[in-house]
Amino acid sequence: MLRKTLAALAISFSFAAVVQAAPVAYTIDSAHTDTLFSWNHFGFSNPSANFNNIKGTINFDSAAPANSSVDVTIAVGSVISYVAKLDDELKGDKFLDAGKFPNITFKSTKVEGAAGQNHFKVSGDLTVHGVTKPVVLDATLNKAGEHPMSKAQTVGFNATTTIKRADFGVGAYVPNVSDEIKINITTEASVPKA
Template sequence: MRRAFFSLLVYHLVAWAIAISSLVSASSFAADRYVIDPEHTFSVFEYSHWGLSLQRGRFDKNSGVIELDLANKTGSVQIDIDASSVSTGVAVFDNNLRSASFFDAAQFPTIAFKSTSLRFDDNAKLTSIDGELTIKGVTRPAKFELTQFNCRFMVLYLKSACGANGSTKILRSDFNVGRYVPFVSDEVTLYFSVEAIKE
């Protein structure tokens, strides 16, 4: 009877250890979820105006979620941009950009980017993001090259946060916003500054 008791005890201890080990492994490799901080996230576009100068505008309302598993060098990014939040500093121009001639914000209120793969260097630092960019209902592949990526604990939030800067180039005619090409350049550079706070 004593032998049976000890066998049963050992069995339960082993089962308990395996269960704890599985939980630890799962938590160790689970992706951390970060929510976009709209106060520190901006999307900027740059284009050539009649070859005279490079002009810039931006979108002031951005939202989304980033998931990162730095240990396994995986993750995902979902960014949503309010098309009606376009801002150039000129009200008449802003209204024109919101119209059907350009973004048609009434019919297509959201510009979206959804990642398909994240690329990391040997130090688990995010270097580029491949994904799909949707503007005016048209979805095309886009690759954002990062110039900066950092994560740290933020005393301001009492939580961890990650931030990044990056850019990509697109042809606006690919997204049905090619009005005034070639006088206003077809090629547009998209920049972003993003910060996200861990849930």
């Protein structure tokens, strides 16, 4: 009887260890990550711009998504709209003020989603222009597995959210240039090789 009890306990502990596995830390691949943001311009068009210097870590636990987390830093000076004058304006003191506030950051506070599912709500603190506000990202896991080129374990996500730029002290030209900013993110992140 004692042997059966000990065996059952051993199996339970083994199962618990598997279920409570730590999240895997993936490093964001800036070359395959876009943070595209768009706005409405006087009702005529919906221009967009992107950042191309994005660094950070995605800690992802597919078995227990609540154990996951995201920590990202975006260099404001890397903004690119493919219109030089607009790039300068976005980096200037009327908008993002890269000289005074060189980085945008996002640090998750909660990840919600079911094990084995591909859709998650990622709540966190977004800091723009020195102001921190809570936001929620609607995230989708595109794929997880070995990358065919690098052979590294890799995950890919898309995420969307909408913010009001005036909430972050970046309200120039509202309402002619919309306060509402739509953000679309796509990213690949891999486990660094030893």
